[in-house]
Amino acid sequence: MTLRVGVGYDIHRTTPGTFAVIGGVEIPSQVGLEGHSDADVALHALMDALLGAAGLGDIGEHFPPSDDRFRGVSSVVLLERVMEILRERSYRVVNVDVAVVAERPKLAPHRAAMVERLAQVLQVERDCVSVKATTNEGVGPEGRGEAISAHAVALLERSG
Numbered sequence: 001m002t003l004r005v006g007v008g009y010d011i012h013r014t015t016p017g018t019f020a021v022i023g024g025v026e027i028p029s030q031v032g033l034e035g036h037s038d039a040d041v042a043l044h045a046l047m048d049a050l051l052g053a054a055g056l057g058d059i060g061e062h063f064p065p066s067d068d069r070f071r072g073v074s075s076v077v078l079l080e081r082v083m084e085i086l087r088e089r090s091y092r093v094v095n096v097d098v099a100v101v102a103e104r105p106k107l108a109p110h111r112a113a114m115v116e117r118l119a120q121v122l123q124v125e126r127d128c129v130s131v132k133a134t135t136n137e138g139v140g141p142e143g144r145g146e147a148i149s150a151h152a153v154a155l156l157e158r159s160g
């Protein structure tokens with residue numbers, strides 16, 4: 001049995017809006033996120049962590065922004081594809097931990113839904129998925145509400 005760990009980071013600019021998709025969940029919000037896909041900053045960081053753990057590059061390589069197939073696409077669909085790539089290589093997820101840095105919207109009320117969604121797509125128990133939210137204490141781009149960022153760590157186990 002081989003264990004592999006990976007780290008991921010992403011940041012997206014905020015934009016006036018009515019909702020933001022974060023952690024695979026559509027959250028009512030006065031700020032949206034700018035991006036080529038649905039701009040789900042948490043899933044982008046998580047996918048980079050998963051691909052990094054497997055030594056398989058990053059989401060930019062697998063889903064290039066220049067490819068119109070990925071315009072506006074749900075990041076959950078991309079995460080499902082990442083999971084297929086991992087399963088083809090005999091990896092399964094042990095656990096993941098995601099930290100989202102946002103001044104607003106408040107994420108705590110949506111955390112359970114994010115965990116549920118991620119556990120389903122990653123095919124793990126809910127206690128193998130952690131989603132945390134923090135503010136940036138009013139400083140930096142996240143603190144000023146100009147952006148939302150996310151950090152993720154993923155642990156994979158390879159069988160065979």
Ligand code: MG
Nearest residue numbers: 010011041044
């Ligand atoms: Mg991104």
